[in-house]
Amino acid sequence: MATIAFIGLGNMGGPMLANLIKAGHGAHAFDLSENALVRAEAAGATRAASVAAAAGAADVVVTMLPAGQHVRAVYMDEATGIIGAARPGALLIDCSTIDVDSARAVAGAATDAGLRMVDAPVSGGVGGAEAGTLTFMVGGPDDAVEAARPILDCMGKAVVHAGGPGTGQAAKICNNMMLGIQMVSVCEAFMLAKRLGLDAQKLFDVSSKASGQCWSLTTYCPVPGPVPTSPANRDYQAGFAAAMMLKDLKLAQQAAASSGAATPMGSMAESLYALFCNQGDAGALDFSGIIRMIDGQS
CATH class of the missing domain: 3.40.50.720 (NAD(P)-binding Rossmann-like Domain)
Known part of the structure; x- marks a missing residue:
């Protein structure tokens, strides 16, 4: 020991x-x-x-x-x-x-x-x-x-x-950039479904078994119900705070700028999380709570 x-x-x-x-x-x-x-x-x-x-x-x-x-x-x-x-x-x-x-x-x-x-x-x-x-x-x-x-x-x-040195950090920020982008896409899909009259559980049942499947959907679904253990079922109490997601997205954009990589979706995700975190105490909510902003909630 x-x-x-x-x-x-x-x-x-x-x-x-x-x-x-x-x-x-x-x-x-x-x-x-x-x-x-x-x-x-x-x-x-x-x-x-x-x-x-x-x-x-x-x-x-x-x-x-x-x-x-x-x-x-x-x-x-x-x-x-x-x-x-x-x-x-x-x-x-x-x-x-x-x-x-x-x-x-x-x-x-x-x-x-x-x-x-x-x-x-x-x-x-x-x-x-x-x-x-x-x-x-x-x-x-x-x-x-x-x-x-x-x-x-x-x-x-x-x-x-x-x-080698630094590649652990590189892997982390690349992974979390994917995660941030995917969460926004899942939130947008559920809010579109809501306005089209499609039940959230039905969308989950389809997409969790189809090409829309991803971790943000099947493990961390941002609407209450389909995944009982997701933060959506406890009023978005943070497992991974939105402010921490914003931090990682900023790191990804800094790395993209210094390396000359094109990350337009990562840049958009950073902007959306910045808007969300600037809404009162939203940064303390779970990062899946961005669905509230996408839904037009204050």
């Missing part, structure tokens, strides 16, 4: 840490939130006084942070960062969803310091984090990915090695 430092204990990081502890790993936890630290201690972690203190006490460092700027600061700050504080030979695993350029910059700095690092963003939402059924898209050298795999297996059901 490894000694793990876990930094970033929010809605995803907290339950991921709990699953590592359940698997028998020792854990040092750090977060800026006192409530998050209290929950981590209740799960069995030792509270660390700082990022550097947590990293210096561990064989493996796992991070789950909001954005690229936070990842760069937490890893690369000369005085307080993980790279400067980590033990020789430590393994670094960043599970944040960030821009590819930041992921590669931090990985390069870790390599220069003689440390192994992988970018390992996740798919599966809060429910997957709690259940330990996340999918990890992992970028990094073969040896680092294989070293990270037993740790990731404690938190998820699938670990996919996407390629």
Whole structure:
């Protein structure tokens, strides 16, 4: 069993840490939130006084942070960062969803310091984090990915090695761009069906077995009824918040601009989610809640 430092204990990081502890790993936890630290201690972690203190006490460092700027600061700050504080030979695993350029910059700095690092963003939402059924898209050298795999297996059901540094992030933003586009298309189809007098269950029965089938329809149907476990049946309480979808769509558009890729549907999905998230507290709703805007609801 490894000694793990876990930094970033929010809605995803907290339950991921709990699953590592359940698997028998020792854990040092750090977060800026006192409530998050209290929950981590209740799960069995030792509270660390700082990022550097947590990293210096561990064989493996796992991070789950909001954005690229936070990842760069937490890893690369000369005085307080993980790279400067980590033990020789430590393994670094960043599970944040960030821009590819930041992921590669931090990985390069870790390599220069003689440390192994992988970018390992996740798919599966809060429910997957709690259940330990996340999918990890992992970028990094073969040896680092294989070293990270037993740790990731404690938190998820699938670990996919996407390629070299940054490719985990690339896989995540490409996947979520598809997801955002597909959800909008499913919402539009149900709202068209509504206006044509076609029952939502009947459309689901047809499309779930026909060429319109996709995850946004069969697992996360945005209208109440056809999929009882979807957020539509609990007033769009977030499993994956609309604000997080918007973040990922923005990352996809940044990557498209920097790489010269044409993503017109991705651009439109970003614009629609931006409009939705600007409606009061809509960003806190599940991303499937965009059907309300498409339906003309305020």
